[in-house]
Amino acid sequence: MLIPATPQTAAGAAPKVGFVSLGCPKALVDSEQILTQLRAEGYETAKSYDGADLVIVNTCGFIDAAVQESLDAIGEALAENGKVIVTGCLGAKKDASGEDIITKVHPKVLAVTGPHAVGEVMNSVHLHLPKPHDPFLDLVPAQGVKLTPKHYAYLKISEGCNHRCSFCIIPSMRGDLVSRPIAELMLEAENLFKAGVKELLVISQDTSAYGVDVKFRSGFWNGRPVKTHMTQLTEVLGQLAAQYGAWVRLHYVYPYPHVNDVIPLMSGGHVLPYLDVPLQHAHPEVLKRMKRPASGEKNLERIQQWRAMNPDLTIRSTFIAGFPGETEAEFEYLLDFLKEAQIDRLGCFAYSPVEGATANDLANPVPEDVREERRARVMLLQEEISAKRLQAKVGKTLRVLVDEVGGKEAIGRSAADAPEIDGVVHIRRSLVPGQGKKLAVGEFVDVTITKADAHDLWGTVTA
Ligand code: SF4
Numbered sequence: 001m002l003i004p005a006t007p008q009t010a011a012g013a014a015p016k017v018g019f020v021s022l023g024c025p026k027a028l029v030d031s032e033q034i035l036t037q038l039r040a041e042g043y044e045t046a047k048s049y050d051g052a053d054l055v056i057v058n059t060c061g062f063i064d065a066a067v068q069e070s071l072d073a074i075g076e077a078l079a080e081n082g083k084v085i086v087t088g089c090l091g092a093k094k095d096a097s098g099e100d101i102i103t104k105v106h107p108k109v110l111a112v113t114g115p116h117a118v119g120e121v122m123n124s125v126h127l128h129l130p131k132p133h134d135p136f137l138d139l140v141p142a143q144g145v146k147l148t149p150k151h152y153a154y155l156k157i158s159e160g161c162n163h164r165c166s167f168c169i170i171p172s173m174r175g176d177l178v179s180r181p182i183a184e185l186m187l188e189a190e191n192l193f194k195a196g197v198k199e200l201l202v203i204s205q206d207t208s209a210y211g212v213d214v215k216f217r218s219g220f221w222n223g224r225p226v227k228t229h230m231t232q233l234t235e236v237l238g239q240l241a242a243q244y245g246a247w248v249r250l251h252y253v254y255p256y257p258h259v260n261d262v263i264p265l266m267s268g269g270h271v272l273p274y275l276d277v278p279l280q281h282a283h284p285e286v287l288k289r290m291k292r293p294a295s296g297e298k299n300l301e302r303i304q305q306w307r308a309m310n311p312d313l314t315i316r317s318t319f320i321a322g323f324p325g326e327t328e329a330e331f332e333y334l335l336d337f338l339k340e341a342q343i344d345r346l347g348c349f350a351y352s353p354v355e356g357a358t359a360n361d362l363a364n365p366v367p368e369d370v371r372e373e374r375r376a377r378v379m380l381l382q383e384e385i386s387a388k389r390l391q392a393k394v395g396k397t398l399r400v401l402v403d404e405v406g407g408k409e410a411i412g413r414s415a416a417d418a419p420e421i422d423g424v425v426h427i428r429r430s431l432v433p434g435q436g437k438k439l440a441v442g443e444f445v446d447v448t449i450t451k452a453d454a455h456d457l458w459g460t461v462t463a
Contacts, residue, residue: 014044015129018052018081020073023060023088030088031058033118038125042132049080054110054129056121059102061090067101074106085124087113092218103223111223113183120183120220127187151401151442152199152419153192157185157233161205162212163293165280166359167320167351170205179211182219182228182236189237193244198401198442200241201249201418202234206293208254231261238271245444247401249418251276254294255302263309269399272415275306276316282337283330286323289362303341314416316345321378322371323351324362331374338381344389345422348378383454390423390452397462400425400447402439410439412447414457423455433463 017038021031034056035045046052055077059070070090077084086102092114093101102112111124148154160175161168189200204210211217211228218225226232230253237248249272253259259275266273279299281287307313319338321331338346350371353360366374400412403419410427417423427447431438439445439461451458 014042014132015053016044016046016051017125017129018046018049018055018077020055020057020077022058022070022073023066030115030118034058034087034121037118037122041122043125043129049077052081054083054085054125055081056085056087056125059086059088059090061088061093061101066090067093071102071105074102074109078106078108082108083128084109085111085113085121085128087115087117087121089115091115091117091220100225109223111220112225113220114218117183117220119181123183123187124220127190148419149403149441150196151403152201153197154201154203155185155189155192155237156180156203157207157210158204158213162209163206164291164358165293166289166291166362167323167354167357169354169356172356174205177206177209177213179213179228182226182233183221185233186221186226186236186240189240193240193246196442197246198244198444199247199249199419200237201251202237203251205252206254207250207252208256208259209293231258231265234262234265234271238265238268241270242268246270247272247415249274249276251418253277255279255299256294259302260305260309263306263313266310266313272314273310273312274314274316274415274418276418279317280320281323281326281334282341283326283333286326286330286334289325290320290323290359300337300341303343312415314344315341316347316418316422317343318347318349319378320349320351321374322366324359324366325364326351326366326374331377335377335381338378338385342385342389343382344386344416345418346378346382346386347421348375348382350375387452387454390454390457393449393457394452395449397446397448398425398457398459400427400445400459402427402441402443402445405439405441412445414447423457425449426456426458428458428460431461433461 049055057074057077060066067090074086086109091102091112095101110128113120158177158179160177161171162177164171208230210230210233214228216227216229218227221236226236241248248270253275255277265271280290280292398414400414402410402412404411412425412427414425425447446462447459448462449457449459
């Protein structure tokens with residue numbers, strides 16, 4: 001049935017959406033929810049196809065006759081109107097060869113979602129028929145309110161955590177993992193890129209676990225199904241970033257085997273060859289006491305494997321020194337691991353008991369002065385490792401994103417440097433060679449590295 005028109009609003013020029021609702025009562029409820037949301041956002045519903053700015057068809061895929069009826073309705077909407085978004089059960093159905101039924105028959109539809117997908121449908125509507133502007137409600141820009149500089153932004157892909165690390169109280173505060181729908185993330189990413197973001201930093205408590213809570217179900221982006229999974233998310237974010245000449249950087253990645261599938265995505269220049277992997281320790285017994293995710297993984301082998309796949313990979317990690325029960329031998333095991341692993345960027349904290357953390361009840365707490373002393377030993381070793389690794393960059397030309405421009409020097413970051421936590425690239429002379437104009441914040445430049453210390457690099461813009 002074609003939903004009748006809403007009464008005219010005072011605005012008059014509000015965008016109009018035609019709505020065809022097919023199928024069972026559950027589908028009808030989905031339709032009601034979508035229509036409610038459309039109305040709440042100021043859209044009108046149109047009484048005929050040609051009076052509508054786009055048409056949503058809510059389909060049924062239960063029996064063959066229903067499939068045919070749905071395909072016919074989509075065909076009619078395409079012929080009459082041309083701009084069609086499809087939702088409902090048929091959207092989730094594939095044919096015998098595994099292809100999506102709808103896009104095979106009607107490749108021109110703008111987007112396809114499965115059932116119960118109000119958010120995804122609304123994201124598609126926003127994309128193809130922007131929301132009416134309401135000066136009283138729309139105080140927030142499309143990309144949301146951001147506290148970061150205009151040229152980089154964080155994309156939080158999930159909330160909460162399914163792990164129970166003994167030193168951490170996050171799960172008791174934020175609950176178990178809840179992954180955000182992939183279409184919602186992609187729309188947010190697109191809005192950020194459109195607003196001028198040049199570097200998107202993917203964050204969560206456990207990026208590798210993205211989608212576990214929803215059994216990696218498929219969402220839809222640009223009319224094609226995309227799994228709620230770290231690998232697929234990274235892939236589509238990389239493709240989107242490529243359209244805007246931007247970077248994507250991954251944080252909080254636990255070393256599970258599927259991370260191996262992400263490394264090849266880093267060779268295109270948009271998903272950065274950078275992994276922030278919070279390892280916290282190396283000794284298996286300490287990791288067990290910490291109840292760390294992926295504690296059974298052979299982290300050293302995995303790091304070596306990743307580096308063999310992409311020699312430009314930068315690995316950042318954090319460690320805790322002086323965890324309860326940590327013996328001198330266990331600590332030295334950690335130092336040996338660090339010598340082998342040659343982590344590029346490293347932070348080390350002396351264990352600090354957080355109120356409510358179960359680790360506080362573990363036997364043999366390490367005295368505070370020993371914790372501090374061990375932290376200092378890790379940092380001393382890391383300084384040596386970092387200086388050597390940064391020295392190897394002298395003479396190379398790196399792509400750098402400019403963060404600040406001063407009178408004589410600009411400051412930027414290469415693929416190896418996340419904002420706030422890693423080092424920077426000092427760019428001597430803040431002028432674009434041969435042009436006499438100043439570098440601009442948010443601009444990419446190629447910098448030839450001339451000097452390094454244990455944290456930062458120095459160089460000049462390549463002419
Ligand atoms: S430290 Fe452990 S429990 Fe806490 S958020 Fe990270 S993975 Fe989850």
